[in-house]
Amino acid sequence: MPSAYEKQKAANIERNRQLLASLELDSATTDLFKNKPQKPKPTPKPKPKKAAPKKRKEPPAGGDEGPDTKAQCVEAPADPEAGGVRRSARNAGKSVDYKAEQNKSIKTIISFDHGRKSKNSGELGKDNGEPKYPKRYGAIPGVEVGTWWQGRTGCRADSIHAPLVAGISGNAEEGAYSIALSGGYEDDVDLGEAFTYTGSGGRDLRGTKDKPKNLRTAPQSSDQTFDNHFNAALKRSCDNKRPVRVIRGFKLHSPFAPAEGYRYDGLYIVEKAWREKGLNAHGFLVCKFALKRMPGQPPLPVRSDDDESDSEDEEHSDGVADAEKENEAVDEDEEENTDSA
DNA sequence: GGGCCCGCAGGG
DNA sequence: CCCTGCGGGCCC
Numbered sequence: 029m030p031s032a033y034e035k036q037k038a039a040n041i042e043r044n045r046q047l048l049a050s051l052e053l054d055s056a057t058t059d060l061f062k063n064k065p066q067k068p069k070p071t072p073k074p075k076p077k078k079a080a081p082k083k084r085k086e087p088p089a090g091g092d093e094g095p096d097t098k099a100q101c102v103e104a105p106a107d108p109e110a111g112g113v114r115r116s117a118r119n120a121g122k123s124v125d126y127k128a129e130q131n132k133s134i135k136t137i138i139s140f141d142h143g144r145k146s147k148n149s150g151e152l153g154k155d156n157g158e159p160k161y162p163k164r165y166g167a168i169p170g171v172e173v174g175t176w177w178q179g180r181t182g183c184r185a186d187s188i189h190a191p192l193v194a195g196i197s198g199n200a201e202e203g204a205y206s207i208a209l210s211g212g213y214e215d216d217v218d219l220g221e222a223f224t225y226t227g228s229g230g231r232d233l234r235g236t237k238d239k240p241k242n243l244r245t246a247p248q249s250s251d252q253t254f255d256n257h258f259n260a261a262l263k264r265s266c267d268n269k270r271p272v273r274v275i276r277g278f279k280l281h282s283p284f285a286p287a288e289g290y291r292y293d294g295l296y297i298v299e300k301a302w303r304e305k306g307l308n309a310h311g312f313l314v315c316k317f318a319l320k321r322m323p324g325q326p327p328l329p330v331r332s333d334d335d336e337s338d339s340e341d342e343e344h345s346d347g348v349a350d351a352e353k354e355n356e357a358v359d360e361d362e363e364e365n366t367d368s369a
Numbered sequence: 370g371g372g373c374c375c376g377c378a379g380g381g
Numbered sequence: 382c383c384c385t386g387c388g389g390g391c392c393c
Contacts, residue, residue: 180388192377194386199380212387228386242374244386257380258386279387
């Protein structure tokens with residue numbers, strides 16, 4: 029028996045799904061979209077299962093990652109100068125082991141076909157993390173659709189999505205540059221080629237004045253409005269139809285979410301902006317947006333192993349990920365390292 | 370697993 | 382300067 033929360037969630041999802049369906053109908057650019065889903069496709073699914081590497085074979089992360097005798101070294105993941113400390117200055121001097129994490133990253137890279145890993149794996153975002161195009165709309169020169177980063181600092185460094193925490197980047201005058209799908213709102217629907225997205229605000233991040241919790245996220249405690257700058261930016265994008273860059277993160281509950289890290293999924297158009305009752309205890313209103321992918325972009329990778337998603341139909345075109353013949357791919361780009369000093 | 374707090378960047 | 386925020390690390 030579903031709880032009230034689950035029922036509300038299902039209702040919200042259904043509402044969002046229907047809205048996305050209506051978008052598909054009245055838009056003329058559905059060719060790419062209708063190629064993907066229903067696709068009878070009786071292929072028996074060869075079950076690739078890329079020989080999942082055991083994450084136990086940690087290499088000595090100290091200095092030399094000698095044993096790279098793998099077919100999986102599609103790109104050089106081992107930054108030579110990164111001793112053991114990588115992401116946080118706070119960890120400086122501590123004995124943290126990101127070894128297992130690195131291995132997981134490798135698995136992720138080989139798990140989708142046309143993806144490319146950026147050389148900016150996101151260390152500190154300070155010295156080598158200055159975005160080349162801080163305020164730019166549309167595609168970023170040199171960054172392909174499907175580029176993957178371990179964390180948000182990498183997205184920022186490549187000018188795809190500048191904020192390190194916020195999901196929306198942009199301004200109310202010109203619109204949003206980019207957004208991040210990270211599963212912050214469970215009633216958002218992601219169909220890959222189109223999705224719904226919840227805005228910002230309406231959450232008490234500071235706690236009480238006496239005891240400021242200073243959280244970066246918190247439960248909804250009031251209505252979201254379009255006065256919020258981020259929401260206003262997306263609403264403006266809905267008006268002017270400028271393309272918005274989209275990244276999907278590992279926290280997103282969707283068959284299109286990367287298993288780990290963040291992936292640039294190309295350009296979308298904000299088709300609709302509205303408010304509805306959100307999925308929260310008191311039914312506060314949230315700002316919602318429906319985005320639709322622009323045609324002519326590489327197909328999205330689909331999670332093959334586990335798809336939590338939301339059930340019901342969704343045979344999720346199992347063969348898609350490996351059926352794409354255009355994979356090509358082992359990118360050996362990676363000119364070792366260009367960030368001298 | 371969940372709770373909590375941190376620095377950071379970006380826009381008024 | 383103020384404020385916020387779909388990260389992320391740490392501690393429990």
